[in-house]
Amino acid sequence: MFVGSGTVINVATVIVGGLLGVLIGKRFPARTRELFTFTLGLFTIVIGGTSIASGFSAAFSTEVGSQAPFLIVLGSLLLGGLTGSLLRLEARLDSSAAWLQRKIAHKITGDLDTNTEQERFVEGMVSATLIFCVGPLAILGSISDGLGLGNQQLVVKAVMDGVIAISFASSFGIGVIASVIPLVIYQGSLTLLGFGLGEFLSAGQIDALTATGGVILLGLGIRIMGLKKAQIGDLVPALFYAPLLTWLVALAV
Secondary structure, rough: HHHOHHHHHHHHHHHHHHHHHHHOOOOOOHHHHHHHHHHHHHHHHHHHHHHHHHHHHHHHHHHHHOOOHHHHHHHHHHHHHHEEEEEHHHHHHHHHHHHHHHHHHHHHHHHOOOOHHHHHHHHHHHHHHHHHHHHHHHHHHHHHOOOOOHHHHHHHHHHHHHHHHHHHHHHHOOHHHOOHHHHHHHHHHHHHHHHHHHOOHHHHHHHHHHHHHHHHHHHHHHHHOOOOOOOHHHHHHOHHHHHHHHHHHHOHH
């Protein structure tokens, strides 16, 4: 398979799953879609908890010391939240999704004129983007693909994302399919970076990023469940700070 094939497969499963979800979702009553949404929130929290557990690893502690991992994750989230808030990242994600809704979704479905439908489109795109892009498989799989080590990790992720896309699209609609745009940009960039630079993150840095991403997913799960409308998108820059802080702390140890 060619370099980047994993992302191509991933995009295909999200599109197919999203379309199936849109078709299936129309047959379900509102109470069923609400239950699906709540269940997705719970599942997102499970994914986040798993990422946190795997991120706080022996490799992470060995690299920075036993006391530092929690502080690094907390620092990454605080710095990431500050950066995202100053850049109004969540608002920009929402406005980009709304623009796509106006330009694309209306032409496809012809019934997304109401504010409620636009909100569903935006929520579906932003939530799906965070789910598909935040996690160890997106990072490790893309890098491995770029290094020519195979696309197996991204194929596994693609199957998972396809199933998630069905569930998300049945609740949020066609906005989930629009998440393939940031997915291509994100995973494609990591694949190109892996292809050009080789292995550029240590095991501890990857684990720091994984744990930080897990906390973001916990927050996303809470938002999906409707318990708190937090600006989760503003925390995304924390994924940049996590390996950077890990590197800085490792130099000082």
